Amino acid sequence: MTTALITGASSGLGAEYARQLAARGADLVLVARDRDALEDLATTLRARYRVEVAVLAADLLKPRHRARVERRIADPDQPIEVLVNNAGFGLPLAFERNDIDDEVRHLDLHVEVPMRLTHAALPGMLARGHGRIVNVASVAGFMPRSTYGACKGWLISFSRWANGRYGPKGVTVTAVCPGFTHTNFHERAGLPPGQEGVADWMWLDASDVVRESLHDVARGRAVSIPSGKYKLLVAFAR
Ligand SMILES: NC(=O)c1ccc[n+]([C@@H]2O[C@H](COP(=O)([O-])OP(=O)(O)OC[C@H]3O[C@@H](n4cnc5c(N)ncnc54)[C@H](OP(=O)(O)O)[C@@H]3O)[C@@H](O)[C@H]2O)c1
Incomplete structure (x- = not known):
């Protein structure tokens, strides 16, 4: 009877988390801006897996929208057992040419938003003695890559600390670090x-990334690096 809330569920990895968690019997709350895409996915998942799927259309960069999501996460009457902080977007690597307000929005979505949503989730999860927080970071968090790598590095470091602190209390925090x-x-x-200057074989399928990461999440790992090739790459980078 688990309920999972997934940000950025209208596309890519977030939609795949929705599919794989629904396949495991979880009820869902889907968050993103594109309400139509969320409704389409919700209709499919309800029919295929017989789970409850709620749509919470929100722009996480708008404080009032974000506050609605925080309230939903903290609602003690409808506990969220799994929080997937996944919403994100990329910017060109030329930091010096990027609009500084775009950079600040990028920082907010990748750092402030997961920090706020995690903060909203923790009190209830700790009181219940169980919960899973999944922070979708990136292998870029291990290798300098403009502000994107820096944001994801924050998420990895925070997840490591939080998993050490809250894991023994039943609430695990996992930074998922996919490659391309x-x-x-x-x-x-x-x-x-x-x-991107990367060979074809370096590209991963979202379904494999999510499957491997959920395996690591179930084991309470602080960091999940899906696929052997990226595990090796990160080991070299270190
Ligand atoms: N793809 C990769 O190679 C890769 C590698 C490592 C890490 N990642 C990380 O994986 C995560 C998911 O990205 P993806 O690859 O699945 O990309 P994607 O297909 O572009 O999906 C991004 C999701 O974020 C949502 N989103 C963007 N801005 C938002 C906002 N202001 N408020 C609410 N939702 C917002 C989008 O939904 P709406 O547009 O409907 O709002 C969409 O659902 C990101 O954190 C990304 O950094 C991706």
């Missing part, structure tokens, strides 16, 4: 797949 994964991410950032 086929989603809408790169196209939305103006970088069509293939223009």
Whole structure:
């Protein structure tokens, strides 16, 4: 009878978390801006898996929208057992040419939003003695890559600390660190797949990333690096 709330569930990894958690019998709360995409996914998942799926359309960069999501997460009458902080977007790597307000929005969505949603989730999860928080970071968090790598590095460091502190109390926090994964991410950032300078074999499928990460989440790991090739790459980078 678990309920999972997933941000950025309208596409890519977030939609895949929704599919795989629904397949395991979890009820869902889907969060993103694109209400139609969330409704379509919700209809499919309700029919296929017989789970309850609520749609919470919100722009997490708008304080009033974000506050609605925080209230839903903290609602003691409808406990959220799994929080997936996944919403994100990319910017061109040329930091010096990027609009500084875009950079601040990028920082907010990748750092402030997961911090606030985690803060909203923890009191209830700790009181109940169980919960799972999944922070979708990136292998870029281990390697300098403009402000994106810096944001994801924050998420990895925070997840490591939080898992050590709250894990023994039944609430695990896992930073999931995918490599290049086929989603809408790169196209939305103006970088069509293939223009990142990475070979075809470096691309991962969202379904594999989510499956491997959920395995690590179930084991209470602080950091999950899906796929052997990226585990190796991160080991080299270190
Ligand atoms: N793809 C990769 O290679 C890769 C690798 C490592 C890590 N990641 C991380 O994986 C996460 C998911 O990205 P993805 O690859 O699945 O990309 P995606 O397909 O572009 O999905 C991004 C999701 O974030 C949501 N989102 C963006 N801005 C939002 C806002 N202001 N408020 C609410 N939701 C918002 C989008 O929904 P709406 O547009 O409907 O709001 C969408 O559902 C990100 O944190 C990304 O950094 C991706």
